Amino acid sequence: MVKHFGPIAAVNGLDLEVPEGICLGLLGPNGAGKSTTMRLLTGQAIADAGELRVLGHGLPSDSKAARLEMGVVPQLDNLDVDVTVEDNLAVYARLYRVEDVGAAVDRCLDLARLRDRRRDAVDELSGGMRRRLLLARGLVHEPRLVLLDEPTVGLDPQIRTEIWTLIGELKSRGTTILISTHYIEEAERLADEVAVMTHGKVISRGRPADLIAEHAGRQTAEVYAPPQRLAELRASVEAEGLKVRPAGPAIAIVGSERAAAGVVPEDAVVRAATLEDVFVLLTGEEAE
16 A cells, blocks of 8 residues: 655555454654554545455445454544543444444443443543553454554543453454554564555564574673763674664663673673563664
8 A cells, every 4th residue: 555645655655464363563753654644444534555455345435344344443543522431332333223222332331441431421540541441442343454543642540451351352252453653662562463564665574582593583682881881882792793783871782792892891791682672673663
């Protein structure tokens, strides 16, 4: 797929297939094209080139039928604050032609752990409650495919963990999930497979452990030192054919188990290689 906004290629030759029953994480820095990809999948944007099929439906010609089988949880909170918690769910249940609206609302209230707040106004809920309601609303019609666009962006760690728990429950039911995120921990915790995305295309894809083994090896050695020493060390290590990435006030020598004797300083902190190492090496961006 290709999608331009003026001179900017937001999606640039993206090739993506999501097998049924898995959680696929689109992991990339801001501006990588993740949200544009979500908009293409929901028919909110139309590709300039390429073929797009969702659940057997061609887009954009059959986007209405595709949307009936998809659950979409947007990045931004767009709940209706003028009605109650249960009304937010009931309206969507009717829009998606759910036969038993009451049962669907009760099921989603239980999922979001909001049954005791069902008659409260949305603006009386905490941020975590609103996010749980937003997720439950996207599931009110029991969709075959759920699209989660940066589901925990801007949330504090406690609320983020609550949302991860709900998504984990969804995974356990075998629902197919496509989640976009720029949080490394979120991708590692939730995704069966991760597709690393930058500049509008997927540059590597696989299970987190496989990506780490392929791109980062087994170990990473972090060295903390003054900037001049780090610059000199980086040059000497890279001259040995090893990969080096920035790591805040340090540098990280990725795949340090392959280093010859004496290349890695004795004061280096050696740890297991991580998906963060892969992310930074492939995208050139610092991880969050």
